[in-house]
Amino acid sequence: NAGVMQNPRHLVRRRGQEARLRCSPMKGHSHVYWYRQLPEEGLKFMVYLQKENIIDESGMPKERFSAEFPKEGPSILRIQQVVRGDSAAYFCASSPPISGNTIYFGEGSWLTVV
Amino acid sequence: DAKTTQPNSMESNEEEPVHLPCNHSTISGTDYIHWYRQLPSQGPEYVIHGLTSNVNNRMASLAIAEDRKSSTLILHRATLRDAAVYYCADRSGGYQKVTFGTGTKLQVIP
Numbered sequence: 001n002a003g004v005m006q007n008p009r010h011l012v013r014r015r016g017q018e019a020r021l022r023c024s025p026m027k028g029h030s031h032v033y034w035y036r037q038l039p040e041e042g043l044k045f046m047v048y049l050q051k052e053n054i055i056d057e058s059g060m061p062k063e064r065f066s067a068e069f070p071k072e073g074p075s076i077l078r079i080q081q082v083v084r085g086d087s088a089a090y091f092c093a094s095s096p097p098i099s100g101n102t103i104y105f106g107e108g109s110w111l112t113v114v
Numbered sequence: 115d116a117k118t119t120q121p122n123s124m125e126s127n128e129e130e131p132v133h134l135p136c137n138h139s140t141i142s143g144t145d146y147i148h149w150y151r152q153l154p155s156q157g158p159e160y161v162i163h164g165l166t167s168n169v170n171n172r173m174a175s176l177a178i179a180e181d182r183k184s185s186t187l188i189l190h191r192a193t194l195r196d197a198a199v200y201y202c203a204d205r206s207g208g209y210q211k212v213t214f215g216t217g218t219k220l221q222v223i224p
Contacts, residue, residue, distance in 0.1 A: 043214040056211055091157050103212055105157035
């Protein structure tokens with residue numbers, strides 16, 4: 001029973017390039033969450049998605065960041081025109097559609113912008 | 115969003131109990147209290163969660179204050195593998211978003 005799968009684990013991008021981070025939730029989980037962790041800081045909520053719907057994107061920066069969770073395939077967090085300040089660990093989590101249940105995290109994608 | 119606060123760091127001797135506190139003074143009646151821990155370069159790992167009653171599992175115990183404004187994660191016998199950052203989090207009962215506290219870095223001394 002595979003856990004939450006994230007790829008790539010490590011990604012290096014030059015300033016101005018695009019970064020795409022993928023997340024496959026656990027089997028049976030239809031809710032996906034993305035969190036960002038800057039170096040030496042805590043976990044900050046970015047966005048919460050269900051299949052084909054963005055439920056809450058209150059933590060997403062207004063520009064350059066977008067997320068999707070299509071009917072088929074993984075959830076994608078897309079960062080356009082990356083800047084050095086985007087360097088961080090990006091964690092995806094998933095949960096089943098049951099209220100109050102815990103969420104389970106993947107191992108993260110570490111983005112380095114050079 | 116409910117705001118949670120935790121001490122920045124704590125120390126414990128190996129094989130002694132550890133009590134990690136969390137204040138969640140603005141928590142609502144339907145918000146669940148969750149605890150996660152994170153080892154360096156890894157994703158957060160679920161530890162335990164509860165709503166009103168104290169909870170036990172194989173990893174830890176969770177003691178929830180009667181007014182639910184605070185909770186305590188209890189590790190009964192700390193081991194070196196328990197050294198991690200422990201996050202208290204709240205999750206809206208009717209809305210699935212999980213909001214994390216600032217985290218407590220636990221150091222276990224051999």
